[in-house]
Amino acid sequence: MGTDDGMQLAYYIVLLVVIGGAMLFELSGRGGQAIRQMMLWVVIFAGATLAATWWTDSGARQQVLEGGRIEIPVGRDGHFHLEAELNGVPIRFMVDTGASSIALGRDDARAIGIDLADLAYVGTAMTANGEVKTAPVTIDEIAIGDIVDRNVRAWVIGGEMDGSLLGMSYLRTFARVSFEGDLLVLER
Structure with missing residues (x-):
């Protein structure tokens, strides 16, 4: 809960x-x-x-359609939330066009099998809460319906963060990212 x-x-x-x-x-x-x-x-x-x-x-769930099209309705909070399977584990992301890459919260990173004790926090990122340390990781597999990507680079955020962010490094893998009313549409 x-x-x-x-x-x-x-x-x-x-x-x-x-x-x-x-x-x-x-x-x-x-x-x-x-x-x-x-x-x-x-x-x-x-x-x-x-x-x-x-x-x-009702109607607040993403849909993965034929041809690599994903439709994500706006959430109650005004943000777009996408669920993907990372290494076979369902993870809920907030889609963030202001984030340069995939940013995993510590809980989500742990859930997909990343050992937090082995991470090297060598980077930094500026967030709404200030500067935080980041550790580079590679996600073995990201699956959204039939769309599967392997060996995807991401960062684990060293500070407190609720959930994870799906940033531009992943959004750029889509041929089209657009808004249609209250839908965010991703197409390959």
Whole structure:
């Protein structure tokens, strides 16, 4: 469960406690009626949560189409997020045209089999949070649907970074990178 999911769950729990507490206070002393109304509110709350989750997630997945075309819809946060398999492990990237190369967060690097203790942080990068040390690595395989690239250069970020960035060094491997409304389109 991600940080955003945890915060959303906490919000829903607090909302349920507030509504439930108000209902109990209002209906105290009316036993059977109070239980029926509480159950009704639980069903309404569950239905609203399900509908909200379905609505925000529907259509928000990338599509890999024939001919090497990838369509990535804009996320709720206004950024484009692409999922790729690195060395067989699914990794979620934020597409960043301001990043010069692939920047892996430490957790993602560890997940794809990179031993962080063996890295030499010989480079530096300027980020929104200031300058950070970077270590060059080679990713054995990046797969996005049928599109597979091997021996791809990347950098592991030495500082704290949530997730990983897919920068220009990889985006340049596509013949076309364009925006079509709320879609980012990559074509080989």
